[in-house]
Amino acid sequence: MAYISGMSAQPAHDDTAAPALRVQGLRKSFTTSEGPLTVLDGVSLQLERGESLALTGESGSGKSTLLHICAGLEPADGGTVEIDGRAMSGASDAGRAALRRGGVGLVFQQFNLIPSLTVAANLSFQARLAGRHDPDFTADLAARLGIEALMRRYPEQLSGGQQQRVAVGRCLAARPALVLADEPTGNLDEATGDTVLDLLLDTTSEAGAALLLVTHSPRLAARCGARAHLRAGRLDAP
Amino acid sequence: MSPATSMAAVTLGALLSHWRRNLLQLAMLLMGLALATALWSGVQALNAEARSAYARAAGFLGAAELSRLEHPQGWVAQADYVALRRAGWLVSPVLEGRADLGGRRVTLTGIEPLTAPPASVAAAPALDGPDLAGFFGPPGQGFAHPETARTLEAPQITLTADEAVPVGTVLVDIGVAQRLLGAEGRLSHLLLHPDQPRGVPPLETVAPGLRLIPPDASADLAALTDSFHLNLTAFGLLAFAVGLFIVHAAIGLAFEQRRAVFRTLRALGVPLRTLTGVLAAELMVLALVAGAAGLVLGYGVAALLLPDVAASLRGLYGAPVPGELGFDPVWAGAGLAMALGGALVAGGRSLWALWHLPPLAPAQPRAWAVASARSLRRQAVAAGGLGVTAGALALWGQGLLAGFALLAALLLAAALAVPPVLAGVLALGARPPPGPRGGGGGAAPPPPPPRR
Numbered sequence: 064m065a066y067i068s069g070m071s072a073q074p075a076h077d078d079t080a081a082p083a084l085r086v087q088g089l090r091k092s093f094t095t096s097e098g099p100l101t102v103l104d105g106v107s108l109q110l111e112r113g114e115s116l117a118l119t120g121e122s123g124s125g126k127s128t129l130l131h132i133c134a135g136l137e138p139a140d141g142g143t144v145e146i147d148g149r150a151m152s153g154a155s156d157a158g159r160a161a162l163r164r165g166g167v168g169l170v171f172q173q174f175n176l177i178p179s180l181t182v183a184a185n186l187s188f189q190a191r192l193a194g195r196h197d198p199d200f201t202a203d204l205a206a207r208l209g210i211e212a213l214m215r216r217y218p219e220q221l222s223g224g225q226q227q228r229v230a231v232g233r234c235l236a237a238r239p240a241l242v243l244a245d246e247p248t249g250n251l252d253e254a255t256g257d258t259v260l261d262l263l264l265d266t267t268s269e270a271g272a273a274l275l276l277v278t279h280s281p282r283l284a285a286r287c288g289a290r291a292h293l294r295a296g297r298l299d300a301p
Numbered sequence: 302m303s304p305a306t307s308m309a310a311v312t313l314g315a316l317l318s319h320w321r322r323n324l325l326q327l328a329m330l331l332m333g334l335a336l337a338t339a340l341w342s343g344v345q346a347l348n349a350e351a352r353s354a355y356a357r358a359a360g361f362l363g364a365a366e367l368s369r370l371e372h373p374q375g376w377v378a379q380a381d382y383v384a385l386r387r388a389g390w391l392v393s394p395v396l397e398g399r400a401d402l403g404g405r406r407v408t409l410t411g412i413e414p415l416t417a418p419p420a421s422v423a424a425a426p427a428l429d430g431p432d433l434a435g436f437f438g439p440p441g442q443g444f445a446h447p448e449t450a451r452t453l454e455a456p457q458i459t460l461t462a463d464e465a466v467p468v469g470t471v472l473v474d475i476g477v478a479q480r481l482l483g484a485e486g487r488l489s490h491l492l493l494h495p496d497q498p499r500g501v502p503p504l505e506t507v508a509p510g511l512r513l514i515p516p517d518a519s520a521d522l523a524a525l526t527d528s529f530h531l532n533l534t535a536f537g538l539l540a541f542a543v544g545l546f547i548v549h550a551a552i553g554l555a556f557e558q559r560r561a562v563f564r565t566l567r568a569l570g571v572p573l574r575t576l577t578g579v580l581a582a583e584l585m586v587l588a589l590v591a592g593a594a595g596l597v598l599g600y601g602v603a604a605l606l607l608p609d610v611a612a613s614l615r616g617l618y619g620a621p622v623p624g625e626l627g628f629d630p631v632w633a634g635a636g637l638a639m640a641l642g643g644a645l646v647a648g649g650r651s652l653w654a655l656w657h658l659p660p661l662a663p664a665q666p667r668a669w670a671v672a673s674a675r676s677l678r679r680q681a682v683a684a685g686g687l688g689v690t691a692g693a694l695a696l697w698g699q700g701l702l703a704g705f706a707l708l709a710a711l712l713l714a715a716a717l718a719v720p721p722v723l724a725g726v727l728a729l730g731a732r733p734p735p736g737p738r739g740g741g742g743g744a745a746p747p748p749p750p751p752r753r
């Protein structure tokens with residue numbers, strides 16, 4: 064069970080294995096034209112491998128900001144982030160990049176495939192970057208995601224749903240401890256989004272990775288193992 | 302392969318794949334850089350060839366090191382030469398003149414190898430050889446630059462090719478020269494050995510008509526032709542600058558198109574340092590390819606132009622420039638360095654922008670717009686400054702260099718001014734038309750000032 068501040072006590076777990084994600088006391092505010100805007104005000108959460116957590120919240124409540132800080136793409140004002148027991152907060156750019164490469168898979172709303180690479184090259188890209196490309200594993204993953212017939216195409220020749228499947232495969236092929244997905248179905252129609260999300264949930268748990276999923280939809284959130292709602296900079300039960 | 306190099310290789314592969322899918326852009330970039338390199342290095346090749354020809358002419362027969370005796374009225378009488386030798390003066394006769402040899406007009410230079418000072422002989426090493434007998438005796442032997450020797454059919458003498466002789470000159474024994482020029486008993490001047498024996502009678506008593514001329518400063522072709530070469534260099538540099546603008550545009554466009562890819566790469570775990578390094582490496586690879594092509598092209602252009610340039614130089618200044626191009630590895634290296642440097646200059650802005658590119662797309666496009674407006678403003682200011690410089694040069698500048706700087710300033714200013722002007726025009730078009738919204742006849746309230 065995922066641990067979320069303000070919801071339950073920290074569950075007992077195998078102390079030898081570090082959680083895939085541990086966030087403690089995260090604070091973040093932005094300076095805007097209307098003055099300082101506090102987006103995260105003491106957020107803590109913990110995710111073990113194989114667990115999934117749906118994060119909901121109104122638009123502008125700071126969901127993306129939380130994910131970006133977890134991925135080391137944005138600095139926090141306070142608090143700590145650990146991926147698989149290694150500190151993301153406080154690391155150098157190169158250190159954060161290394162943690163992302165080997166430990167974090169990102170799935171974006173806009174898919175963010177590399178347009179000049181084929182599906183096959185996109186699929187194995189992060190795994191190659193991380194130096195752990197396994198052709199058999201990637202081929203199985205492609206079959207599981209139903210994109211094995213598309214390998215020679217370019218992203219522009221795919222539908223949105225197909226592109227997002229490739230993006231899911233790209234992050235899982237690198238076998239990350241943690242998958243961060245920011246409204247991955249936001250650009251897809253409902254039926255396609257459901258299919259892709261099913262695949263994301265199934266393949267992530269099969270791969271034994273933790274999943275932090277940002278979504279607006281309570282229906283999609285219901286499919287995750289746990290749910291949390293971001294409101295006024297804090298996490299509570301939905 | 303180490304993890305770091307394999308990561309860099311994977312990243313480089315992703316960046317290079319962009320060009321495979323955008324061949325026209327690649328062609329523009331490579332052609333711009335190749336043409337820039339070609340024109341610049343072609344001009345350098347022409348200049349270098351001409352300059353080495355001047356140096357050869359200046360050093361020929363020790364003209365730059367030896368004093369000489371001349372007669373103000375032109376000819377030195379052979380009798381004066383004999384008198385000086387008898388008095389102990391170490392002098393050696395030279396006769397120069399234009400002659401028709403085998404249908405071609407050449408400069409005939411006659412010398413006497415036995416008395417010629419070492420400095421002059423050093424400039425014509427063939428004279429050190431064993432066949433001095435052939436040099437004196439009929440029909441007489443002549444030395445000429447390979448290019449001259451090849452085109453010359455002279456039954457009067459047997460010709461030997463020698464690189465040390467300036468183009469268009471034939472070096473013969475003084476007797477042969479007097480015969481061929483119809484100048485028996487006459488000499489052009491006498492070369493003076495640097496070490497004269499002590500106690501020789503003064504020149505005024507032995508040969509009062511002759512005058513001592515210090516080592517040659519007069520025939521300084523390099524100085525004479527300087528403006529010609531500056532012209533060429535300026536042309537080459539301008540062509541290079543224009544080429545760089547094409548390259549700058551191509552690189553800038555590719556950067557803008559790949560902005561999202563750069564962000565994705567960073568999100569996938571490519572460190573900023575690696576990404577910037579790989580982008581610089583990509584630039585270097587492209588520059589080397591284009592630079593090599595540019596060198597080949599530049600050599601071709603120079604080889605094609607050299608006969609005409611040589612003809613102009615001969616016609617304008619009487620400079621003995623050969624019509625054939627040599628190959629100099631230093632020249633090739635300099636050309637490649639120019640291509641690499643040029644690519645770095647053209648891509649510098651993009652590299653800088655990448656180094657400062659936030660890993661996340663801005664949540665508020667406003668922030669980007671403000672930053673972009675600031676850079677446009679800086680560009681406009683730079684363009685204005687260059688325009689003022691150009692104006693000042695036009696008003697007060699003098700000479701070729703100023704003209705060249707004026708052209709360069711104008712060109713740069715125009716290139717820098719295009720984006721801000723374009724943005725301004727677009728902004729004007731985007732402004733909503735004045736409508737009844739504001740109410741009454743009063744002016745609409747001013748928009749809030751941009752916050753930084």
Ligand SMILES: Nc1ncnc2c1ncn2[C@@H]1O[C@H](COP(=O)(O)OP(=O)(O)O)[C@@H](O)[C@H]1O
Binds near residue numbers: 095125126127
């Ligand atoms: N770089 C930034 N500068 C200023 N404000 C920002 C920046 N990034 C996000 N914000 C603001 O922080 C708040 C949270 O944004 P975000 O995390 O994207 O929300 P969500 O993903 O929940 O919709 C929003 O009000 C947004 O405008």
Ligand SMILES: [Mg+2]
Binds near residue numbers: 127128245
């Ligand atoms: Mg968001």
